[in-house]
Amino acid sequence: MCIKREIPLGHFQARSQQLPALPRRALSTGLAPKEEPEASVPAAMLRRQLLAWPAWLFRGPPGPRGACALGADGRPVGPLARRGCCSAPGTPEVPLTRERYPVRRLPFSTVSEQDLAAFERIVPGGVVTDPEALQAPNVDWMRTLRGSSKVLLRPRTSEEVSHILRHCHERNLAVNPQGGNTGMVGGSVPVFDEIILSTARMNQVLSFHSVSGILVCQAGCVLEELSRYVEERDFIMPLDLGAKGSCHIGGNVATNAGGLRFLRYGSLRGTVLGLEVVLADGTILDCLTSLRKDNTGYDLKQLFIGSEGTLGVITAVSILCPPKPRAVNVAFLGCPGFAEVLQTFSTCKGMLGEILSAFEFMDAVCMQLVGRHLHLASPVQESAFYVLIETSGSNAGHDAEKLGSFLEHALGSGLVTDGTMATDQTKVKVPHVLLAGPLSVRQVQPCLGMPGRVIGAA
Numbered sequence: 001m002c003i004k005r006e007i008p009l010g011h012f013q014a015r016s017q018q019l020p021a022l023p024r025r026a027l028s029t030g031l032a033p034k035e036e037p038e039a040s041v042p043a044a045m046l047r048r049q050l051l052a053w054p055a056w057l058f059r060g061p062p063g064p065r066g067a068c069a070l071g072a073d074g075r076p077v078g079p080l081a082r083r084g085c086c087s088a089p090g091t092p093e094v095p096l097t098r099e100r101y102p103v104r105r106l107p108f109s110t111v112s113e114q115d116l117a118a119f120e121r122i123v124p125g126g127v128v129t130d131p132e133a134l135q136a137p138n139v140d141w142m143r144t145l146r147g148s149s150k151v152l153l154r155p156r157t158s159e160e161v162s163h164i165l166r167h168c169h170e171r172n173l174a175v176n177p178q179g180g181n182t183g184m185v186g187g188s189v190p191v192f193d194e195i196i197l198s199t200a201r202m203n204q205v206l207s208f209h210s211v212s213g214i215l216v217c218q219a220g221c222v223l224e225e226l227s228r229y230v231e232e233r234d235f236i237m238p239l240d241l242g243a244k245g246s247c248h249i250g251g252n253v254a255t256n257a258g259g260l261r262f263l264r265y266g267s268l269r270g271t272v273l274g275l276e277v278v279l280a281d282g283t284i285l286d287c288l289t290s291l292r293k294d295n296t297g298y299d300l301k302q303l304f305i306g307s308e309g310t311l312g313v314i315t316a317v318s319i320l321c322p323p324k325p326r327a328v329n330v331a332f333l334g335c336p337g338f339a340e341v342l343q344t345f346s347t348c349k350g351m352l353g354e355i356l357s358a359f360e361f362m363d364a365v366c367m368q369l370v371g372r373h374l375h376l377a378s379p380v381q382e383s384a385f386y387v388l389i390e391t392s393g394s395n396a397g398h399d400a401e402k403l404g405s406f407l408e409h410a411l412g413s414g415l416v417t418d419g420t421m422a423t424d425q426t427k428v429k430v431p432h433v434l435l436a437g438p439l440s441v442r443q444v445q446p447c448l449g450m451p452g453r454v455i456g457a458a
């Protein structure tokens with residue numbers, strides 16, 4: 001059931017209609033093109049326009065790259081933080097987004113001393129204005145975009161988020177929600193002087209049902225910590241991705257992240273059962289149901305999955321966690337060509353069926369980069385393409401036998417030229433490390449801008 005606090009549904013619909021009719025390209029963006037006519041916008045949210053990434057951007061400056069957000073304790077977290085600093089000496093300054101792109105600031109107010117005093121009353125001790133502490137959350141982790149926000153807010157509760165947004169709405173102040181700042185398209189960092197609203201302190205598990213596997217938690221919980229939490233209870237999170245050590249579940253939902261387990265458990269549109277969201281005017285939209293078969297009326301939460309902070313701030317998530325598989329097997333194969341990769345995928349879907357949980361491939365250039373930058377050797381002979389297949393099931397012997405006979409068939413028919421299989425649970429993660437899956441942001445950085453491809457068929 002979807003219960004709306006504070007204002008009746010009619011107001012919600014009316015508010016939706018107030019949203020300016022944006023061109024499709026502009027719906028998920030952080031920028032307003034100069035030529036775009038001014039339109040009335042919801043006060044607290046910035047409109048976003050898709051960034052057209054020029055190829056040169058990815059070449060980036062030489063030297064260390066990386067950015068970080070502030071963690072729950074207020075200290076920087078993320079790749080540069082792990083190196084011990086957020087502005088590594090000698091690191092070229094990231095150019096301001098507004099200087100790099102033809103964008104103009106919409107007519108929002110600027111933060112005043114009175115605003116800061118109001119924020120301090122709403123989130124005592126949660127108002128960051130120290131320019132040094134603001135450097136990291138103003139820059140995306142790929143160090144390609146930089147905003148100039150003067151204030152970052154760190155609420156702990158949905159009510160605090162509501163009070164913040166209501167104040168911003170009344171004062172016409174722009175807000176940029178930020179989770180773990182691991183997003184790939186710069187949506188987590190301001191373009192101009194938007195207030196950064198961080199979910200880092202909203203990191204509490206609210207409930208977990210040990211029979212249904214339904215987890216309800218605040219939006220700022222780090223994915224990896226949630227994984228650990230549910231795994232201790234014999235469940236797994238339905239998504240897993242390389243940024244898991246830093247990204248927040250709210251950020252995952254806001255970006256509709258896919259990840260390694262997509263093939264098996266589907267998208268967040270299916271596994272997220274409910275959301276609590278604070279709208280731009282401070283209204284708390286409570287759709288935090290934990291009922292799996294909920295067919296009552298409109299499914300409002302779907303609007304916010306993948307909305308990248310444009311429609312509201314996700315403050316809590318209810319998500320269905322599958323039981324932890326008892327047996328996981330991984331095979332890593334070399335394929336002579338792309339046609340064989342496709343054929344291997346079809347064959348493996350047919351032969352492994354219900355136990356197939358991941359299928360990913362990468363090309364030879366990517367493997368060379370992995371060797372050069374991560375110093376990892378391929379476990380199979382040199383090939384044009386490499387494929388990782390993971391099975392997850394409940395019977396180790398049965399699954400290994402199925403995977404074995406698939407491999408026999410694939411090798412015998414020339415689909416794959418070489419392969420290795422890991423059934424030992426300590427070893428199944430090794431081939432994964434060769435692909436982008438469990439790589440940290442930091443590991444991926446040296447490979448950015450290189451021509452290799454890592455693709456998840458999942």
Ligand SMILES: Cc1cc2nc3c(=O)[nH]c(=O)nc-3n(C[C@H](O)[C@H](O)[C@H](O)COP(=O)(O)OP(=O)(O)OC[C@H]3O[C@@H](n4cnc5c(N)ncnc54)[C@H](O)[C@@H]3O)c2cc1C
Binds near residue numbers: 180255256313441
């Ligand atoms: C190494 C690596 C591997 C990755 N692998 C995959 C992958 O396999 N599949 C995939 O789909 N993606 C992948 N990603 C991208 C991934 O989807 C995002 O990094 C992650 O989901 C963003 O979460 P975050 O908390 O860091 O959000 P942020 O980066 O902080 O924010 C991302 C966007 O969501 C908005 N946002 C954040 N929190 C909220 C909130 N609570 N309410 C409303 N809006 C919010 C922000 O404003 C921004 O627009 C990968 C990224 C990295 C760095």
